[in-house]
Amino acid sequence: MCLGIPGQVVELVPGYEGQVALVDVEGVARRVNVGMLDAPPAPGDWVLLHMGFAVELIDAAQARTARDGLELMGRGRPADQRERRRYEVTGVVQGVGFRPFVYAAATALALTGRVANTAAGVAVEVEGAPDALDTFGRRLRTEPPPLAAIESVTESTVDAVGGTGFTIEESGPAGRSRTLASPDVAxxxxxxxELRDPADRRHRHPFITCVNCGPRYTIVTALPYDRATTTxxxxxxxxxxxxEYEDPADRRFHAQPIACPDCGPRLELVTGDAGRHAWPPLHGDTxxxxxxxxxxxxxIVAVKGLGGYHLACDARNESAVATLRARKRRGGKPFAVMVxxxxxxxxxxxLGPGEEELLTGAQRPIVLAPKREPLAASVAPGNPxxxxxxPYTPLHDLLFGLDGDPPVTDSLVMTSGNLSGEPxxxxxxxxxxxxxxxxxxWLRHDRPIHVPCDDSVTRPVGGAPVPVRRARGYAPLPVALPVEVPPTLAAGADLKNACAVAEGRYAWLSPHVGDMDDLRTQEAxxxxxxxxxxxxxxRPERLVADAHPDYRxxxxxxxxxxxxxxxxxxxxHAHIAAVMGEHGLGAGEQVIGVAFDGTGxxxxxxxxxGEVLVCGYKSAERFAHLGYVPLAGxxxxxxxxYRMALAHLRHAGVEWTDDIPAVAACPQAERDVLAHQLDTAFGSVPTSSMxxxxxxxxxxxxxxxxxxxxxxxxIVLEGLARDRSTRRAYPMVIGGDGPLVADPAELVRAVVADLRAGVPAAEVAAVFHATVAELIADLAGRARDRTGLRTxxxxxxxxxxxxxxxxAEGLLTDRGFTVLRPRLLPPNDGGIALGQLLIAAAS
Structure with a gap:
C-alpha cells in the first residue's frame, strides 16, 4: 500500500549512483532517491514519493489530486487480490548493494516482504498488488546495481502472509555456496x-568505501557475504x-566494509633497518x-593494498628505481607505474580510447600502452x-596528495611486494x-587481507581488450560454460598459473597465482x-592438469x-578449448585452432x-605445425x-659468420659446444615453438x-614492427603427407639476406610479423579445404x-573466417585452466 505524496524537484544533486534530487514537499526541501524512475527528472517536474523514493513522474493536476487526499498505487485493494512471490537470484549478487537495491525497489512499489543473502545468492519474498509485483520482477532482472552480474532469477508463487514493511534479514545459513562476492573495485x-571535501567526516580517510566500491573478494572469509564473514x-x-548502514536512502546502506576515522582501520608506518623497529610506529595522518x-x-616504501603489498618509489627518480630493481632482483622486466x-x-x-576506457574503469587494471614522455630509464628498460x-584505493590518492599537500611526484612505481618469482x-x-x-x-593498516590478489594487466587490440593477467577487478567472476561439467579442479600450467573449479554450467578461475618454480608459489x-x-x-570429484610429466x-x-x-x-589443446569455451561453442563443435606459444x-x-589443430573438446588432431629445429640445452x-638463432641458421644451411648479429653475440667457446650439440643432438630436443x-x-x-x-x-621485436607497414612477406615452404610442416628455413635465409643488404631491423621485424600472419591465414585456408570448418x-x-x-585477425576475416580470440581470459597460460576443465568434461 502506498499513500502518494507529491513534491516538486528543485535540484539534482550527487548521491547514491547519482540518483538523488532535492524535492520540495510542502515548503520543505527533502533529499530523495530518484533511481526508481524510468528516466531522470528535471527541476520543476512533479514526482510521487514513497518512503524517501520518487516512484513516478506526475503532472500538476495529479499532484493537486494527491493533496486532496486521493491515495494512489493500490490503496484499498482487497486482501484476496494480494499476491506473494519468491525470487531466488544467483550470480555476483553479494557485496554489490543488491539487498539495498531490492529494498528500494520493493518499498517504492509499496510491497511488503524480506530479502536475505543465502549460500546460493539472494532470496527475496515480496507481497502486494499483482501489477506492482510484475514491475518489481522486471526491475529485479533488468535494473540491478552496476556491480552485480545476475546469472539466473527463479520466480515462484507462495502463500500470502500479510504484514507491513519490508526488511533486510540476516543472511541464511552458509550451507553449500553457489555465488561469489564482487571482485575488488576502484x-x-x-x-x-568525500575524500577531498574538508567538510566531510571522511575527509582524508584512507579506507573510504560504499556499496559501489572498495574491497570485496580479498576480504571475504566465507559466504553468505556479511560484515561478519569479512576481515x-x-x-x-x-x-x-x-x-548510514541502516538508512535506505544512503549509498552506504548495508555496505559491509563501511568505516570512518572513528571506527575503521588505521594506518601505521614502520621504519627501520631490515624491518627491525628502530623507532616507534607512526599512525594516521602522521x-x-x-x-x-x-x-x-x-x-622505497612497502604499501599494503587491497590484495597484497606493493613496493613503491618515485618513478621519475632514476636512483630510486634502479635501487628497487637491484633489491628486487628484477632483471630488465618492466615495472608498473601508477600515475x-x-x-x-x-x-x-x-593513449587511445581503448586504453583510456580500461584505465578509468571500475577494475583499474594495469594497461600496456606505448611510451611517450620518458620516466626514469630503469622503469621499463628497452621496452616499447x-x-x-x-589510483584505485583512497590510500593511493592520499599518497599522491590532495589539495594543499606538498608535492611528491605524479608517478609512482607500484610493483608487487615480493622478490621476483615469489607470490x-x-x-x-x-x-x-x-x-x-x-x-x-612499511605503510600498512590493520584490516587483514584474506585472499592474495595481484593487479590485472591488459591491453586493447583491434577494439577489444586482450587480458595478459587476470586478477584484481576481474577474478573470481564466473565464466559460463557451454557444456555440463562435473565437480572438477583444474591445476593450470607452470607459468602464469591460475587454477579453476567448475560444476554444472559455471567455472570459477582464481586470480593469477604465479610461476610454479618457487616453493611458496606452489604452496599458494x-x-x-x-x-x-x-x-x-x-567439491571436486576429479582433477585435471597439464600432460607435461615434469610440470610442478x-x-x-x-x-x-x-x-x-x-x-x-x-x-x-587446452589453449584452444579455453577460447572455444569462452565463446560458448557446444560439445559437438570443432574449430581450426592456432596455438602459438613458447613451450608445451x-x-x-x-x-x-607452433600448432594448427582441428579441435573440439573431446579431441585435437594436429593438422600442421612449424618445422622442428633443435632446442639445445x-x-x-x-x-x-642467440642460441635459437644459431640453431635456425644451422637448420637453414646458413654459415655462422660474424656479420650476423646473433653469431657475433655468441662467444666462440659456446659456439663450439653448441655446434657439437646440434650435430649430435646431445642435450637437445626438437621444438616447433613459434x-x-x-x-x-x-x-x-x-x-x-x-x-x-x-x-x-x-616484445622488443614487436616494438620494432609497430607503425611499419609492409606489403612483403618472407617465403615459407609448406609440405608433408601427415601433419603439414611449415619449414622456417627459407624465412631465415631471407632475413639474413635482408640484413646483409642493409634493410633496417624495424622493416625486417615488420615483414616477419606479416609473414607469420600470412602463414596463419594460409594454413587455416588449407584446413578449411580439408575439413570444411570456417571458424x-x-x-x-x-x-x-x-x-x-x-x-592475423584481419587476414582471416578478409578470407571469410569467423575468428575467435581470447577476451575474458589471457591467451597465455593464465587462461589454460578453463580449457583443461572442458577437455576433462568431454573425456
Missing part, C-alpha cells in the same frame, strides 16, 4: 569527492556509520605524511610500452621478514584452490588427488608451440635467444640476444602480440 567518484568483522561500527616524505627523498590522474597518463604514454594504472606478500609480519632489504619503510596454489572451492561450494602444477595435482582421478590435458609438451615428446636457449622463432629473429636482427624475463625478445580460434601466449594478432 574507489567511486562519490567517495573520492572487517573486528571493527565495530560507530553510531554514525551504523545510521604515518601517511612521513611515507610521502620518504618517497620524495627517493626511498596521479589521466592527464599524467596521457603525457607519459600514447609502459604498464600504467590509476605477493599479504601478511604484515611476513612483510617485515620477506621485504626486509627491499623496503625502507594449494591455498588459493582450497579457498576457491570453499567460496563456490564445489601436474605433480601438485597428482600429489593432492588422493583417490580421485587425475585427467591429463595436452597443453595446446607434445604427444610425440617434442616441445610444441633447454632453458639455456630460452634465456639466450615463440622460439620470434626469439631467434629478434637476435638475428640484433634486437635482443639475451633475456631476463619471458617473451622479452619477442578459427587463436590461443597461446604469442597472441599477446598486438601487431600479430591484429594482422
Amino acid at each position: 574507489t567511486c567518484a562519490d567517495c573520492r569527492a 572487517m568483522a573486528g571493527f565495530e561500527m560507530c553510531a554514525a556509520c551504523r545510521r 604515518a601517511l605524511r612521513t611515507a610521502r616524505e620518504l618517497l620524495a627523498q627517493g626511498r 596521479a590522474d589521466l592527464a599524467v597518463a596521457r603525457r607519459v604514454a600514447a 610500452d609502459l604498464g600504467l594504472l590509476l 605477493i606478500v599479504t601478511d604484515d609480519a611476513d612483510a617485515l621478514r620477506r621485504l626486509a632489504g627491499l623496503a625502507d619503510a 596454489l594449494g591455498a588459493v584452490a582450497a579457498h576457491l572451492a570453499d567460496l563456490t561450494g564445489v 602444477s601436474t605433480r601438485w595435482a597428482l600429489g593432492h588427488a588422493g583417490d580421485r582421478p587425475v585427467h591429463l590435458a595436452q597443453h595446446h 609438451y607434445g604427444t610425440d615428446g617434442a616441445v610444441w608451440g 633447454g632453458d639455456a636457449s630460452v634465456l639466450r635467444p 615463440g622460439r622463432l620470434f626469439d631467434a629473429v629478434a637476435s638475428l636482427v640484433g634486437a635482443r640476444h639475451t633475456v631476463e624475463y619471458e617473451a622479452e625478445a619477442a 578459427v580460434a587463436l590461443g597461446g601466449g604469442v597472441f599477446q602480440n598486438a601487431v600479430l594478432l591484429q594482422a
Whole structure:
C-alpha cells in the first residue's frame, strides 16, 4: 500500500549512483532517491514519493489530486487480490548493494516482504498488488546495481502472509555456496569527492568505501557475504556509520566494509633497518605524511593494498628505481607505474580510447600502452610500452596528495611486494621478514587481507581488450560454460598459473597465482584452490592438469588427488578449448585452432608451440605445425635467444659468420659446444615453438640476444614492427603427407639476406610479423579445404602480440573466417585452466 505524496524537484544533486534530487514537499526541501524512475527528472517536474523514493513522474493536476487526499498505487485493494512471490537470484549478487537495491525497489512499489543473502545468492519474498509485483520482477532482472552480474532469477508463487514493511534479514545459513562476492573495485567518484571535501567526516580517510566500491573478494572469509564473514568483522561500527548502514536512502546502506576515522582501520608506518623497529610506529595522518616524505627523498616504501603489498618509489627518480630493481632482483622486466590522474597518463604514454576506457574503469587494471614522455630509464628498460594504472584505493590518492599537500611526484612505481618469482606478500609480519632489504619503510593498516590478489594487466587490440593477467577487478567472476561439467579442479600450467573449479554450467578461475618454480608459489596454489572451492561450494570429484610429466602444477595435482582421478590435458589443446569455451561453442563443435606459444609438451615428446589443430573438446588432431629445429640445452636457449638463432641458421644451411648479429653475440667457446650439440643432438630436443622463432629473429636482427624475463625478445621485436607497414612477406615452404610442416628455413635465409643488404631491423621485424600472419591465414585456408570448418580460434601466449594478432585477425576475416580470440581470459597460460576443465568434461 502506498499513500502518494507529491513534491516538486528543485535540484539534482550527487548521491547514491547519482540518483538523488532535492524535492520540495510542502515548503520543505527533502533529499530523495530518484533511481526508481524510468528516466531522470528535471527541476520543476512533479514526482510521487514513497518512503524517501520518487516512484513516478506526475503532472500538476495529479499532484493537486494527491493533496486532496486521493491515495494512489493500490490503496484499498482487497486482501484476496494480494499476491506473494519468491525470487531466488544467483550470480555476483553479494557485496554489490543488491539487498539495498531490492529494498528500494520493493518499498517504492509499496510491497511488503524480506530479502536475505543465502549460500546460493539472494532470496527475496515480496507481497502486494499483482501489477506492482510484475514491475518489481522486471526491475529485479533488468535494473540491478552496476556491480552485480545476475546469472539466473527463479520466480515462484507462495502463500500470502500479510504484514507491513519490508526488511533486510540476516543472511541464511552458509550451507553449500553457489555465488561469489564482487571482485575488488576502484574507489567511486562519490567517495573520492568525500575524500577531498574538508567538510566531510571522511575527509582524508584512507579506507573510504560504499556499496559501489572498495574491497570485496580479498576480504571475504566465507559466504553468505556479511560484515561478519569479512576481515572487517573486528571493527565495530560507530553510531554514525551504523545510521548510514541502516538508512535506505544512503549509498552506504548495508555496505559491509563501511568505516570512518572513528571506527575503521588505521594506518601505521614502520621504519627501520631490515624491518627491525628502530623507532616507534607512526599512525594516521602522521604515518601517511612521513611515507610521502620518504618517497620524495627517493626511498622505497612497502604499501599494503587491497590484495597484497606493493613496493613503491618515485618513478621519475632514476636512483630510486634502479635501487628497487637491484633489491628486487628484477632483471630488465618492466615495472608498473601508477600515475596521479589521466592527464599524467596521457603525457607519459600514447593513449587511445581503448586504453583510456580500461584505465578509468571500475577494475583499474594495469594497461600496456606505448611510451611517450620518458620516466626514469630503469622503469621499463628497452621496452616499447609502459604498464600504467590509476589510483584505485583512497590510500593511493592520499599518497599522491590532495589539495594543499606538498608535492611528491605524479608517478609512482607500484610493483608487487615480493622478490621476483615469489607470490605477493599479504601478511604484515611476513612483510617485515620477506621485504626486509627491499623496503625502507612499511605503510600498512590493520584490516587483514584474506585472499592474495595481484593487479590485472591488459591491453586493447583491434577494439577489444586482450587480458595478459587476470586478477584484481576481474577474478573470481564466473565464466559460463557451454557444456555440463562435473565437480572438477583444474591445476593450470607452470607459468602464469591460475587454477579453476567448475560444476554444472559455471567455472570459477582464481586470480593469477604465479610461476610454479618457487616453493611458496606452489604452496599458494594449494591455498588459493582450497579457498576457491570453499567460496563456490564445489567439491571436486576429479582433477585435471597439464600432460607435461615434469610440470610442478601436474605433480601438485597428482600429489593432492588422493583417490580421485587425475585427467591429463595436452597443453595446446587446452589453449584452444579455453577460447572455444569462452565463446560458448557446444560439445559437438570443432574449430581450426592456432596455438602459438613458447613451450608445451607434445604427444610425440617434442616441445610444441607452433600448432594448427582441428579441435573440439573431446579431441585435437594436429593438422600442421612449424618445422622442428633443435632446442639445445633447454632453458639455456630460452634465456639466450642467440642460441635459437644459431640453431635456425644451422637448420637453414646458413654459415655462422660474424656479420650476423646473433653469431657475433655468441662467444666462440659456446659456439663450439653448441655446434657439437646440434650435430649430435646431445642435450637437445626438437621444438616447433613459434615463440622460439620470434626469439631467434629478434637476435638475428640484433634486437635482443639475451633475456631476463619471458617473451622479452619477442616484445622488443614487436616494438620494432609497430607503425611499419609492409606489403612483403618472407617465403615459407609448406609440405608433408601427415601433419603439414611449415619449414622456417627459407624465412631465415631471407632475413639474413635482408640484413646483409642493409634493410633496417624495424622493416625486417615488420615483414616477419606479416609473414607469420600470412602463414596463419594460409594454413587455416588449407584446413578449411580439408575439413570444411570456417571458424578459427587463436590461443597461446604469442597472441599477446598486438601487431600479430591484429594482422592475423584481419587476414582471416578478409578470407571469410569467423575468428575467435581470447577476451575474458589471457591467451597465455593464465587462461589454460578453463580449457583443461572442458577437455576433462568431454573425456
